[in-house]
Amino acid sequence: MTRHAQSERLQLCDELDRLGPDEPTLCEGWDTRDLAAHLLVREHRPDLTAGRFVPFLAGHLEKEQAKIAHGDYAALVDRVRRGAPVWNPMAHPKVDEVTNLIEFFVHHEDARRAQPGWEPRELSPQLSGKLWTALKRSARLMFRKAPTGIVLIAEGQGRHAARLPDEHGTVVLRGTAAELVLYAYGRKSVARVEFEGDADDIAALQQTDLGIS
CATH class of the missing domain: 3.30.1050 (Nonspecific Lipid-transfer Protein; Chain A)
Incomplete structure (x- = not known):
């Protein structure tokens, strides 16, 4: 099985490495470090993700995600590159493909298209x-x-x-x-x-x- 989600993950992480931590993205209020932190939280911190849907928990999510975002940027991107931990169902290739293809494709473009001079990629x-x-x-x-x-x-x-x-x-x-x-x-x-x-x-x-x- 071709793992398109995995390919988009790796290309996004390469782009984040190339851009560095302080470049804009298409996600309002997020620079590249914030985007990387979001991706890490999504796969590694299910205890925080409830803050996306429960208003009174949103502040805790924002605080913890900001803390992650302002840590070691290279290490953060590397953790995203390595994928979900083994206990997360998204670590399974078939689940990863279904749940992460759109996620990583869109965020890859969030990083790319926020930069000047971008053009659409030629996709297979x-x-x-x-x-x-x-x-x-x-x-x-x-x-x-x-x-x-x-x-x-x-x-x-x-x-x-x-x-x-x-x-x-x-x-x-x-x-x-x-x-x-x-x-x-x-x-x-x-x-x-x-x-x-x-x-x-x-x-x-x-x-x-x-x-x-």
């Missing part, structure tokens, strides 16, 4: 296919706040109805699987997608926060 057809499959699984959740119907058309992959229309019409989003993933996960400012639909519907979609939050 296999990776593009995996991204498209993963997006179809999560599209209903990612577009749940959309004020319109949503149809995704990925170059070379096919189409997928992510959200049915209600009182508004349907907006069609076209692009590569990678760019549609980035748009769906809230990276609208850098996602190279094309829109078809009523101008007001497109404007309403562009003004809507997408993703998990």
